[in-house]
Amino acid sequence: MNRLAPSLLATLLANRNDEAAARATLLDAQARADALEPWLRAFVHRPDRYDFGDARARPLAGVPIGVKDLADTADMPTRYGSPAYDGHRPERDARIVAMIRALGGTVFGKTATTEFAWRGPAATVNPWNRAHTPGGSSSGSAAAVAAGIVPLAIGTQTVGSIIRPAAYCGVVGYKPSYRAVPTEGVHPLAASLDHVGFFARSVEDVAIAHALFVEGAPQAVESEAAWRDHFPRGTSALTLGVVRTPFWDELIAPHQRSSFDASLRKLSGGGARIVELDYGADLPQMREATLTILAVEAYRAIGDVAARAPALMSEHMRLLLAEGEAMPLARYQQALLLQAQVRAQSAALMQGCNALVTLPASGEAPHGHADTGDARFCAPWSLMGAPAVNVPSGWSDANLPLGFQIVGAFGDDAKLLRVAARIEGMLKFEGRVVTD
Structure with missing residues (x-):
């Protein structure tokens, strides 16, 4: 089996000032994609060859990054998941793509999206069980990271299109606050709701993406010590507000309910204060x-x-x-x-909690490929534009991943990521490796 992509932090540190290591990273990603893509179908386009920059010059040199095929790429076809755009080649890169290139990253390929990021499914399958959906609309980005092809992938969310596929595929998904990441050159579905965000295999890795693409702080990842100073994790006790939506009793599968309650017990055992909220919004x-x-x-x-x-x-x-x-x-x-x-009330609606915790989906990824899943557990936070993170929390009886959603106040992304990293550490999710 070809090697699993290492974490983003490990990749950055290994490649820094080492062109041979950076080239090897890209070759490993190509080999793993070649092995898995015949059945996974996470990508709709991969280039025949890659331009390779100077590993000494830029922080993302040699890092292969999946880009959802909703974002324009001047050197690759961009189809937006629709046959109406077969053969379409944009004139310029989307802003997020230009940022990747400016930081030295390699656009490894265009990841599959549902039709215009709505419900018409992509061809991608769930990497843990091919008979199940990976979720949508960022189907290929979630699957590519879960399968260990790339350490980082770009997605978008209008209602639930980052958080839900992250949960279904067992990876970390991070939806920043509304417009924290520019959307220029990303085909809109609903401009007042569209977000650009990230998939990776740890909260630390999406926090690195936040530092690079939101804060514009490449110096934060110049060394492990620099990163630790930039992303300190607090030690004071967490207060977490549980939001059980009105759809809870109607829609939540028993395995998801059990996993969520088990996660709350772990967090409580780790010293967090768990507060059941009567959420102050309809x-x-x-x-x-x-x-x-x-x-x-x-x-x-x-x-x-x-x-x-x-x-x-x-x-x-x-x-x-x-x-x-x-x-x-x-x-x-x-x-x-x-x-x-x-949005204006988002901080007050936290009711003094460090973060809100809730579900990303009603259960494991649905069987079949005609439906990408129910997004209603993500909709309130997309409307609000609040930052949200999915962390993997367990496995269903069918050996499919389950997730745990963490939500912060609008604009308070860095705080949310620090809280999510601590929650991730307390949940101690047991990861697995996708094989042929």
């Missing part, structure tokens, strides 16, 4: 507002393409666009008003 109303904004803005972003090529749109997309076209303007404006209100 979560069903927030979900409805999310779906209203989504429908209207999807129609604005994709309606013209659908009108030109209706036969190339899935039934999922046609229904969404029809809903958006028919949506009363007053309802959309009310949804935007609610969004502004909950």
